[in-house]
Amino acid sequence: MGDETAAGKLLPVNEGLVTGTDNEPRDVQLLGSKCDRCGEVSLGANAVCLNCGSDRITGIRLAPEGELWTYTVIRHRPPGGYLGPDPFEPFAIGLVELPDGIRVMAPLAGDVDSFEIGCRLRLEPWILQSRDGPAYRAFRFAAVAG
Amino acid sequence: MPDSDIVILGTGIHPFGRFDKTPEDLGVHAARQALGEAGLEWSDIQAAYLTRMYLPATSGARILRRLGSSDISIVDIEAACASGGAGLRQAVLAIRSGEVDTALVLGVEKMPRGFMDPSMIYADWQVRMGLSMNPAYWSMRARRHMHEFGTTEEQIARVAWKNHRNSVENPNAMYRKAFTMEQILASKPVCDPIRLLEICAPNDGAAAVVVTTARRARQLGGEPVAIEACAHTVARYSADFRCPADSMSATISNPGPTRVTSQKAYEQAGCGPDDIDCFEVQDTDAFCEIEICEQLGLCERGEGGPMAEEGHTEIGGRCPVNMSGGLISKGEPVGASHLGQVVEIVSQLRGRSGARQVEGARVGLAHVLGAGGNCAVTILAA
Ligand SMILES: [Zn+2]
Numbered sequence: 001m002g003d004e005t006a007a008g009k010l011l012p013v014n015e016g017l018v019t020g021t022d023n024e025p026r027d028v029q030l031l032g033s034k035c036d037r038c039g040e041v042s043l044g045a046n047a048v049c050l051n052c053g054s055d056r057i058t059g060i061r062l063a064p065e066g067e068l069w070t071y072t073v074i075r076h077r078p079p080g081g082y083l084g085p086d087p088f089e090p091f092a093i094g095l096v097e098l099p100d101g102i103r104v105m106a107p108l109a110g111d112v113d114s115f116e117i118g119c120r121l122r123l124e125p126w127i128l129q130s131r132d133g134p135a136y137r138a139f140r141f142a143a144v145a146g
Numbered sequence: 147m148p149d150s151d152i153v154i155l156g157t158g159i160h161p162f163g164r165f166d167k168t169p170e171d172l173g174v175h176a177a178r179q180a181l182g183e184a185g186l187e188w189s190d191i192q193a194a195y196l197t198r199m200y201l202p203a204t205s206g207a208r209i210l211r212r213l214g215s216s217d218i219s220i221v222d223i224e225a226a227c228a229s230g231g232a233g234l235r236q237a238v239l240a241i242r243s244g245e246v247d248t249a250l251v252l253g254v255e256k257m258p259r260g261f262m263d264p265s266m267i268y269a270d271w272q273v274r275m276g277l278s279m280n281p282a283y284w285s286m287r288a289r290r291h292m293h294e295f296g297t298t299e300e301q302i303a304r305v306a307w308k309n310h311r312n313s314v315e316n317p318n319a320m321y322r323k324a325f326t327m328e329q330i331l332a333s334k335p336v337c338d339p340i341r342l343l344e345i346c347a348p349n350d351g352a353a354a355v356v357v358t359t360a361r362r363a364r365q366l367g368g369e370p371v372a373i374e375a376c377a378h379t380v381a382r383y384s385a386d387f388r389c390p391a392d393s394m395s396a397t398i399s400n401p402g403p404t405r406v407t408s409q410k411a412y413e414q415a416g417c418g419p420d421d422i423d424c425f426e427v428q429d430t431d432a433f434c435e436i437e438i439c440e441q442l443g444l445c446e447r448g449e450g451g452p453m454a455e456e457g458h459t460e461i462g463g464r465c466p467v468n469m470s471g472g473l474i475s476k477g478e479p480v481g482a483s484h485l486g487q488v489v490e491i492v493s494q495l496r497g498r499s500g501a502r503q504v505e506g507a508r509v510g511l512a513h514v515l516g517a518g519g520n521c522a523v524t525i526l527a528a
Contacts, residue, residue, distance in 0.1 A: 078279050
């Protein structure tokens with residue numbers, strides 16, 4: 001049973017995590033929170049700084065491009081409600097270091113053998129269709145051409 | 147041993163593996179053994195702690211009522227992979243407070259088969275996007291360590307080789323099968339660079355300890371082992387990117403939970419890593435053991451790979467690690483794993499570990515680390 005109100009809509013994969021609209025699904029940016037007190041940047045719209053506990057937070061959009069800090073390859077279908085390709089295809093995930101001072105965990109698009117630490121990556125939208133329910137506006141990173 | 151010392155007087159263990167048994171069966175087996183070794187009855191226990199992660203609420207009361215009626219405090223304690231350490235710490239604190247002088251700590255787990263249900267620790271969006279594989283997080287640490295320090299896949303495999311080999315002599319381990327380096331390196335990658343024969347499997351098991359004062363132990367006789375330290379911490383912000391982290395700071399790098407917890411334990415015990423004869427540490431994957439050895443101070447940062455490769459962590463080496471075979475070969479019944487390590491260290495310090503005995507072991511350390519940066523370190527001395 002899907003969520004009826006969500007039929008045909010593209011929901012953010014998590015509230016407060018990605019920008020974008022139904023009309024412009026390709027306009028995906030990562031949302032972040034910058035602490036007014038200690039300056040730390042965290043992923044998503046957070047009410048409290050995870051470093052110092054301050055609630056004086058400014059919402060920001062994280063930079064779309066960064067460098068791969070570490071990565072691995074997922075060789076087996078993840079457990080639970082993974083919405084990636086079916087039948088399963090191995091894929092890479094990694095921590096991508098953004099100029100905002102944060103490393104974000106994300107799936108990596110492309111050949112699993114093509115990545116190395118330090119390579120340049122750019123955010124791209126990743127639409128995930130659940131079997132009976134809504135589609136989600138998610139994200140991943142892909143190699144910067146050239 | 148001064149009267150004020152707090153000691154382990156009895157230990158019990160149900161082998162780790164897969165069994166058609168209930169948590170009650172597993173727990174009662176370990177608890178009875180620990181009481182028997184201490185020369186005590188269930189009615190002598192004044193407080194009890196059940197450490198578990200995947201069992202339902204009030205499992206402690208459900209399991210321990212099988213030992214007989216009582217009206218003592220029985221509490222379930224959960225701190226992910228460090229649950230056993232968190233529970234043992236509570237027993238030590240209760241005894242030190244003077245309210246009780248004898249307590250039972252029992253770890254029991256009966257794990258779901260295969261990969262654990264990701265919704266226990268991950269957010270829905272992480273599951274949808276395929277970010278909910280625990281081994282992926284271990285593997286990313288390994289990949290980064292290889293990049294920074296030149297750690298090799300052979301060095302990682304060497305840890306698995308050692309632990310599988312040690313387990314052959316441990317009747318409480320699940321696999322008890324030695325593998326060659328070639329077999330380990332040829333086993334399928336789970337999450338690159340970590341392979342199937344280099345990771346632990348969740349399973350079932352139980353372990354128990356009876357904790358009391360040195361004064362009471364002297365009255366009872368037996369073979370007490372002193373608890374020199376028992377520390378538990380949860381990692382600070384950006385000290386770790388263990389699962390289920392969705393990001394980490396690139397500007398702040400706090401000391402990791404193993405370093406912080408072991409420093410606390412070394413301070414409590416008034417000793418350092420050089421004073422310790424044997425170690426049981428978290429080896430959810432073979433790389434993990436390399437990193438833990440560095441963070442416990444057994445070697446410099448980046449030297450964990452060569453230390454494993456040169457055999458220093460083998461039985462007979464400079465600092466033997468995971469004489470029991472570690473979680474790689476025993477399996478990881480999460481709530482019972484730390485107490486299982488403690489049972490091994492106690493056996494080593496009593497000189498009763500047979501073919502896996504570390505000669506003359508007087509002081510031993512047990513370490514666990516898991517989800518959310520939960521870490522526990524216990525130091526024991528004969
Ligand atoms: Zn802050």
